[in-house]
Amino acid sequence: MINQTVQTLTIAGTDSGGGAGVMADIKTMQERHVFAAAVVVAVTAQNTIGVQDFMAMPKKMIEEQFASVAGDLKIRACKTGMLADVATVEAVVENLKKYDLGPLTVDPVMIAKGGARLLSEDAIATVRNELLPLADLLTPNLPEAEELTGTKIETKDQMTTAAKKLQELGVKNVIIKGGHQTSSKESSDFVLLESGKSFWVSSPRIDTVRTHGTGDTLSSCITAEIAKGKDMETAIRIGKKYVQATIANGIEVGHGHGPLNHWAKISDEEVED
Numbered sequence: 332m333i334n335q336t337v338q339t340l341t342i343a344g345t346d347s348g349g350g351a352g353v354m355a356d357i358k359t360m361q362e363r364h365v366f367a368a369a370v371v372v373a374v375t376a377q378n379t380i381g382v383q384d385f386m387a388m389p390k391k392m393i394e395e396q397f398a399s400v401a402g403d404l405k406i407r408a409c410k411t412g413m414l415a416d417v418a419t420v421e422a423v424v425e426n427l428k429k430y431d432l433g434p435l436t437v438d439p440v441m442i443a444k445g446g447a448r449l450l451s452e453d454a455i456a457t458v459r460n461e462l463l464p465l466a467d468l469l470t471p472n473l474p475e476a477e478e479l480t481g482t483k484i485e486t487k488d489q490m491t492t493a494a495k496k497l498q499e500l501g502v503k504n505v506i507i508k509g510g511h512q513t514s515s516k517e518s519s520d521f522v523l524l525e526s527g528k529s530f531w532v533s534s535p536r537i538d539t540v541r542t543h544g545t546g547d548t549l550s551s552c553i554t555a556e557i558a559k560g561k562d563m564e565t566a567i568r569i570g571k572k573y574v575q576a577t578i579a580n581g582i583e584v585g586h587g588h589g590p591l592n593h594w595a596k597i598s599d600e601e602v603e604d
Contacts, residue, residue, distance in 0.1 A: 334405035337365040339558045340432055341551065342423055343412025343440070344373035344385065344449070350590030351377070351443070351544035352412055356551040358593040363555035363573070368404055370396040372423060373415045375449075379543055379585025382447035387415040393422045401430040408558035410436040410550050411462070413449045420457040427465055434467040434557050437502075438550035439475045455479070464501030468563065470550045471497070472508045487521070487531075494523040504563050506532075510545065522567055532568060534575040541581045541589035548591055549574045572597050 341356035349355075353369050360367035372393055375385040400406065409432040414420045427435060439458055441450040450458070455478055463469060463479075473484050480496045483489070484507075494505045503525040510518045519533040552573045556566035577591035584590050 337555075337558050338368060338404050338406050339365045339551075339554055340368045340370065340400060340404075340406045340409035341412065341554075342370045342372060342409060342414075343547070344375055344415065345371055346375055346377045346544070348378035348543075348585065348590070350379060350584070350588075351547050355544040355547040355590070355593070356410065356412065359548045359551035359573075360555045362593050362595075363552055363559075365407075365555045365558050368400050368406065370400060370423075370426075372419050373413055375413075377443070379587035379589050381587065382443045382449070385415065385447075385449070387419050390418060390422045393419065394426060397426040397430060401432065406432040406558075408433040408436070408554045410438060410554040412438050412547055412550070413440040414454065414458070414462075415449065416451045417454045417457050420454050420462060424457075424461045424465065427462075434554075435465055436468040436470060436550050436554045436557070437462060437466040438470045438546055439479065440546065441475050441478060459500060463497070466502045467557075468504045468506065468550075468553065468567075469497055469502040470506050470508065470546065470553070472510060472546060476507050487519070490521045491523070491529065494521055494529070498523055506567055508546065508549070510542075520571065522564070524563060528564075530564075532571045534571060537578050539578060539581060539589075540587070541584075541591065542578060543585075543588040543590045545574055545578070545591065548577060548593070569597070 346352035357367040373387045376383040497505045505523045508520045517533045523529045553566045553570040576595035582592045
């Protein structure tokens, strides 16, 4: 019966403030009833106000973490978050190719809520050329999708075009998050699946600054659901519903962009087809 419990892996940076990164990933995965392991590739000094400093892990330490996890656990799905720089991205790509860690969700974290850059400019090309072809799902927000495609995205038509461009880079499934389109009363994300099916998932926009870690939480929830055997569309719809609940049922932590409420509960019946 060893390794019968569903296990997931987050490959990302820490958040000392607890709201994003590895901390948000583990909280989300735990809440969705899977066991979460972690490969820490960077450490940040961070809170709800901003990122004060960060340091990438040496390649040897990244490799040893991958080896430790793969040598003992049965990872059924994994995700990447903050990857810091070229050397880190390359180390992660190398190890993702080396070990079977299940379907991969790539959250291309580039800029923190407070404005700090979490992925160096030169690493964007490495993500585009080396990491994206390994991804089963890519979850960029609008600025990240613009960086990866080299195009401006301001309309829904431009979101659909960008998703197709991202798929052409080798990604199987894409969800472009529309949360940065603040002019709308709804937050609408565009999904393009490997099958060619596309659809929008929308939720009411909530007027709050307590949205720190939304991208990490969405990608972690989807990863957990995939690990449990859900199909991609269902996993994405559950992820969207869960994130909405974490924002709607807010908690009061910190003085800036506060974290989500990862205790939020949703039922499978709430997820619409």
